[in-house]
Amino acid sequence: MYRKEIDDYFEAHRDELFEDIKRLVEIPSVRGEAEPGMPFGEGPAKALALALSMAEGYGFAAKNHENYVGTADLNGKETKLGILAHLDVVGEGTGWTVCEPFHPVFKDGKLYGRGVSDDKGPAVAALYAMRAVRELGIPLQYNVRLILGTDEESGSSDIAYYFRKEAPPPMVFTPDSDFPVINTEKGRLNGAFRASWPKDGALPRIVSIQGGYRLNVVPPEAEALTEGLSIDEARSCCARAEAETGAKFTLEETPQGVRIFAHGAGAHASTPEKGNNAVTALIHALLLMPFAPSTGLERLRTVNAMFPHGDGLGRAAGIAAADEVSGELTANFSLFHFGEEGLEGEFDSRTPLCADGVALIRGMQRKFAGAGMEIGAKSVMEPHHTPPDSPLIRALLAAYEEFTGCKGECLSTGGGTYVHGIPGGVACGCVMPGIDTNMHGADEFSIAEDLVTSAKIFARAIVSLCG
Known part of the structure; x- marks a missing residue:
């Protein structure tokens, strides 16, 4: 009709x-x-x-x-x-x-x-x-x-x-x-984590990292400033990271140090597999570089352990879940800032019918207890x-x-x-x-x-x- x-x-x-x-x-x-x-x-x-x-x-x-x-x-x-x-x-x-x-x-x-x-x-x-x-x-x-x-x-x-x-x-x-x-x-679980430490000037070091612009978007760009590291050392590690992550890196020598730019691909946070997360790719690259031991570097390793590049299902974070009706949980590491005295980040997870967002966060807190990281839920929405x-x-x-x-x-x-x-x-x-x-x-x-x-x-x- x-x-x-x-x-x-x-x-x-x-x-x-x-x-x-x-x-x-x-x-x-x-x-x-x-x-x-x-x-x-x-x-x-x-x-x-x-x-x-x-x-x-x-x-x-x-x-x-x-x-x-x-x-x-x-x-x-x-x-x-x-x-x-x-x-x-x-x-x-x-x-x-x-x-x-x-x-x-x-x-x-x-x-x-x-x-x-x-x-x-x-x-x-x-x-x-x-x-x-x-x-x-x-x-x-x-x-x-x-x-x-x-x-x-x-x-x-x-x-x-x-x-x-x-x-x-x-x-x-x-x-x-x-x-x-x-x-x-x-459902939707918006989580956040943070850590702080005394300023440490040992070289070479990471001065800052910044990436992401919106919680519900896979970050397409991220950048870091390093000090005391030669551009050739950084370039060699970035070449390896390109092969391992699929992201692209550009480097710039400045009076403050070597600035590294990661170029991924944006996507909706609910489908992280359709993008290429520039934040996780940049962290992956930085952890290949020969920085001096520091508390900040150890905290960055913890962040990488929670959200390694390519893990869009929350497996490493300990929040993976799935059911036949709504499928698998997804997790997108969306926003990140790292400075000389602390870091903070946010992630956007989409949770299946079988999952309880509050319980997921509690499990994540238990898994990373003792790692010097404060982890909590900013908001939880039921399916x-x-x-x-x-x-x-x-x-x-x-x-x-x-x-x-x-x-x-x-x-x-x-x-x-x-x-x-x-x-x-x-x-x-x-x-x-x-x-x-x-x-x-x-x-x-x-x-x-x-x-x-x-x-x-x-x-x-x-x-x-x-x-």
């Missing part, structure tokens, strides 16, 4: 859809310092203003909720379905080759730019699904509300603020993950699971099968979305099976045809659930 009408509609409006995505991607909506009336800074507020202007232009009732979130209602009836998307993005990162992060381009059937996949492209696909249903005149008994957030990448305080004032709709999905349907989201036979899941899978010809199924993810903790909530789209869009990394992209197909799937689901 309505298959041909929906196909014809998007054939006529596909170019408009892409242009609207590009307009949003051009706004650098990375969270910034709060300003009056803009709780997450100017960038997210500007992206929200543009998106709501688009929604109003397509005939929807749009509302800005204090620049935390924006909403667009398809009609004035009782709301049955909510679609949650976000307009904020992670930072640019490095290593872009196809385009500048906020200057989107089309190339070989793909749209490149920061946010085309996570989550501006999917947000516009959902908006166009609502637009298609409205402009095709398909009768609905219920309303659909598109809810656009601006702080998903930094903790989702935006959506928490909104749902303190408004109850979630009876059915909710977010187009911020993969197809067919994600009904299980792992989220929706039974696969819910009406929402059945409708989404049926729409997916209709427009792709592929078998639908429920999957698990380590990525947390807006529906985490919302009873019955699931994630659906917009990444097709087997595609890696470089989300959170360089050259983030979406396949243009997949965005169009996503919009068709969402339009069909709207008709099924609200018609």
Whole structure:
């Protein structure tokens, strides 16, 4: 029902859809310092203003909720379905080759730019699904509300603020993950560790290490300053580390000493195997170098013992866990600072249904007791699971099968979305099976045809659930 009408509609409006995505991607909506009336800074507020202007232009009732979130209602009836998307993005990162992060381009059937996949492209696909249903005149008994957030990448305080004032709709999905349907989201354990020691000037030594810029991103870059070490000694050890880690190293001789830069590959923290952690690679390289014995160096060896390069499953840290529904625990060493009198670091672990985050941290504390390291949990989030036979899941899978010809199924993810903790909530789209869009990394992209197909799937689901 309505298959041909929906196909014809998007054939006529596909170019408009892409242009609207590009307009949003051009706004650098990375969270910034709060300003009056803009709780997450100017960038997210500007992206929200543009998106709501688009929604109003397509005939929807749009509302800005204090620049935390924006909403667009398809009609004035009782709301049955909510679609949650976000307009904020992670930072640019490095290593872009196809385009500048906020200057989107089309190339070989793909749209490149920061946010085309996570989550501006999917947000516009959902908006166009609502637009298609409205402009095709398909009768609905219920309303659909598109809810656009601006702080998903930094903790989702935006959506928490909104749902303190408004109850979630009876059915909710977010187009911020993969197809067919994600009904299980792992829990999240954000852990931290630190150590301190008296300053020690024995040479050669490590003066500083710095790496990572966001907790939920595999760090693509890291750097260290060494003193009393020749550049030839450092270069020889870095060459060995390149072969052992796959990272690249560049060196610079300065008046302060040899500065070493590690170049890895960014990725989402929930899929550390898709990136190459520059922090762990740099530590690996440094521990090959002939530094003088010191307490700081011993503490660095402990850090390396907790998070050796290539261990994205938390095995060395003693927190590995797995079950058949949600898969294996993942662990990403995200942020690190090492100085002359101490170090501190943070890691982002995605935990399966069988795991208890508090118990994991306690086990880690026991394993590294006596190593001079303070270890604790900064936050613990329980896993989220929706039974696969819910009406929402059945409708989404049926729409997916209709427009792709592929078998639908429920999957698990380590990525947390807006529906985490919302009873019955699931994630659906917009990444097709087997595609890696470089989300959170360089050259983030979406396949243009997949965005169009996503919009068709969402339009069909709207008709099924609200018609």
